[in-house]
Amino acid sequence: MPxxxxxxxxxxxxxxRVARLARISLTGTELGIYEAQLPVIIDHAAxxxxxxxxxxxxxxxxxxxxxxxxxxxxxxCLDRDEVLSQAPETQDHQFVVPRIMDEA
Amino acid sequence: MSDLADLTISAAGVGLRSGEFSATDLLEAVHxxxxxxxxxxxxxxxxxxxxxxxxxxxxxxxxxxxxxHGPLQxxxxxxxxxxxxxxxxxxxxxxxxxxxxxxxxxxxxxxxxQAGSVIIGKTNLDEFAMGSSTENSAYGLTRNPWNPDTVPxxxxxxxxxxxxxxxxxxxxxxxxxxxxxxxxxxxxxxxVKPTYGLVSRYGLIAFASSxxxxxxxxxxxxxxxxxxxxxxxxxxMDSTSYQGAIPDATSGLxxxxxxxxxxxxxxxxxxxxxxPEVIAxxxxxxxxxxxxxxxxTEISMPSVDYALSAYYLxxxxxxxxxLARFDGVRYGLRVGGSTTEExxxxxxxxxxxxxxxxxxxxxxxxxxxxxxxxxxxxxxxVRTLVINxxxxxxxxxxxxxxxxxxxxxxxxxxxxxxxLAMYLSDICTIPSNLSGHPGMSVPVGLDAAGLPxxxxxxxxxxxxxxxxxxxxxxxxxxxxxxxAVLATSAVPR
Numbered sequence: 001m002p003x004x005x006x007x008x009x010x011x012x013x014x015x016x017r018v019a020r021l022a023r024i025s026l027t028g029t030e031l032g033i034y035e036a037q038l039p040v041i042i043d044h045a046a047x048x049x050x051x052x053x054x055x056x057x058x059x060x061x062x063x064x065x066x067x068x069x070x071x072x073x074x075x076x077c078l079d080r081d082e083v084l085s086q087a088p089e090t091q092d093h094q095f096v097v098p099r100i101m102d103e104a
Numbered sequence: 105m106s107d108l109a110d111l112t113i114s115a116a117g118v119g120l121r122s123g124e125f126s127a128t129d130l131l132e133a134v135h136x137x138x139x140x141x142x143x144x145x146x147x148x149x150x151x152x153x154x155x156x157x158x159x160x161x162x163x164x165x166x167x168x169x170x171x172x173h174g175p176l177q178x179x180x181x182x183x184x185x186x187x188x189x190x191x192x193x194x195x196x197x198x199x200x201x202x203x204x205x206x207x208x209x210x211x212x213x214x215x216x217x218q219a220g221s222v223i224i225g226k227t228n229l230d231e232f233a234m235g236s237s238t239e240n241s242a243y244g245l246t247r248n249p250w251n252p253d254t255v256p257x258x259x260x261x262x263x264x265x266x267x268x269x270x271x272x273x274x275x276x277x278x279x280x281x282x283x284x285x286x287x288x289x290x291x292x293x294x295x296v297k298p299t300y301g302l303v304s305r306y307g308l309i310a311f312a313s314s315x316x317x318x319x320x321x322x323x324x325x326x327x328x329x330x331x332x333x334x335x336x337x338x339x340x341m342d343s344t345s346y347q348g349a350i351p352d353a354t355s356g357l358x359x360x361x362x363x364x365x366x367x368x369x370x371x372x373x374x375x376x377x378x379x380p381e382v383i384a385x386x387x388x389x390x391x392x393x394x395x396x397x398x399x400x401t402e403i404s405m406p407s408v409d410y411a412l413s414a415y416y417l418x419x420x421x422x423x424x425x426x427l428a429r430f431d432g433v434r435y436g437l438r439v440g441g442s443t444t445e446e447x448x449x450x451x452x453x454x455x456x457x458x459x460x461x462x463x464x465x466x467x468x469x470x471x472x473x474x475x476x477x478x479x480x481x482x483x484x485x486v487r488t489l490v491i492n493x494x495x496x497x498x499x500x501x502x503x504x505x506x507x508x509x510x511x512x513x514x515x516x517x518x519x520x521x522x523x524l525a526m527y528l529s530d531i532c533t534i535p536s537n538l539s540g541h542p543g544m545s546v547p548v549g550l551d552a553a554g555l556p557x558x559x560x561x562x563x564x565x566x567x568x569x570x571x572x573x574x575x576x577x578x579x580x581x582x583x584x585x586x587x588a589v590l591a592t593s594a595v596p597r
Binding site for chain 1: 204205206207300314343407428431437438443444445446452454456458462465481523539565
């Protein structure tokens with residue numbers, strides 16, 4: 001492994017904020033664990049910054065694919081009742097969720 | 105025949121066709137092996153005895169009618185539990201999917217059924233395939249059949265252990281950073297990550313979509329080629345599925361390596377974290393190939409030292425997007441809340457295990473405003489450098505060789521509290537996930553502790569024929585397949 005101590009910048013991650021963005025509720029204990037662990041992992045990952053990538057195009061996918069089309073034709077679908085049978089709560093063939101907007 | 109559960113797929117195929125035994129006999133031998141080993145190993149999450157018995161009977165009647173759908177007809181196969189199976193519970197080893205019964209089959213499952221295979225059940229994995237030891241399963245860990253104090257590797261540890269111990273003749277796993285090859289190496293079996301796009305991902309519960317690829321575990325190289333041919337091929341349900349002609353992995357199995365050019369990756373042949381016994385076994389393997397007529401050169405690929413870092417930005421970034429679908433609305437667990445957003449956060453907080461949360465948080469952070477360019481975009485550029493290094497190497501060699509993993513199987517619990525140490529066990533396998541190229545692991549021997557050592561063969565995109573050709577020669581030279589069968593009988597039963 002090359003030594004890249006110079007590029008390890010100490011990172012201070014606001015785990016509570018990231019968890020809110022990710023829609024994951026964390027306990028106080030979990031917050032503490034991730035506050036300790038994530039900076040270590042990010043520090044290692046930040047080694048990518050040591051490489052000279054001027055003029056290098058990013059790769060998002062191993063295959064040079066763009067806009068794969070198919071004919072827009074009617075085909076078989078999943079069975080509605082079978083799909084809905086797996087949902088936590090349904091009503092009138094629809095998924096039920098708690099209220100989304102405040103009743104202001 | 106001493107025990108049908110010890111047969112290879114190709115040998116079982118001969119016996120089924122000659123009428124020496126039936127598909128039901130074969131399935132019963134595999135069930136008996138599972139009954140003897142599951143209490144110690146826990147390779148399976150679900151064994152579908154009823155469905156498998158029906159499939160075995162169907163295969164028998166097909167044979168009687170003279171219908172032959174190829175080498176997998178009547179063969180018992182296990183599936184990693186992140187491939188969806190209609191009417192069989194599929195959890196990806198997560199509490200968030202406990203009790204979920206999918207309304208459809210993954211394309212690989214449909215293909216196996218069309219080929220007449222008998223689906224035994226669903227194997228254990230690290231939750232959502234995130235891990236390298238199968239210790240991250242919400243339903244308990246799987247142990248290594250060679251030594252139950254060690255891990256089977258991961259994330260497809262259940263699929264690897266089942267094949268190693270004979271509770272499946274073959275199995276499927278998925279490989280995002282090494283999750284087929286590393287457990288194959290730890291369990292002394294053959295494991296293949298095909299070229300990205302060769303096998304449909306439709307119905308594979310997504311972890312990192314630009315890296316995930318399904319592939320086979322078997323006891324021999326020839327069996328792996330048979331299983332791969334059965335599942336490979338274009339699928340309109342997967343937009344990243346390869347549309348061209350499928351290379352024939354079975355085509356060069358007996359061709360030998362005379363005249364082939366082999367490159368040894370310098371960066372993976374020692375240094376911190378590498379077990380000297382593993383390096384020695386890799387060098388010995390390469391010498392045998394040289395004696396068999398191949399030319400060997402060392403090739404330096406400087407970017408692979410950065411591949412792990414790039415991977416731990418790219419894979420979590422993709423996982424944080426893919427796992428957004430587990431929101432307590434359409435399937436799986438729901439934990440209540442006064443608003444939809446609160447319900448989602450509670451469901452995900454309760455339903456995901458520690459490693460999955462860690463990776464979603466990492467990915468969310470790496471993609472968040474202000475950090476995107478420094479982390480994710482830079483990782484994508486490093487991905488380009490890795491691909492360039494591979495392409496340069498394949499201008500001068502036909503295949504590349506390295507250890508599959510820097511060490512043999514480690515102890516249960518050894519790396520459980522140090523995520524970075526765990527991640528480092530995938531250092532040899534990750535680069536070819538970033539490049540999309542095929543790779544496979546073949547067992548070559550045992551270390552002083554009696555644990556299997558695997559050697560990795562890498563090839564250019566769609567280079568499966570040459571990769572399998574070299575793998576078959578390594579297998580012949582190592583003569584390991586025989587010993588693996590003997591060693592499985594030493595497992596406590």
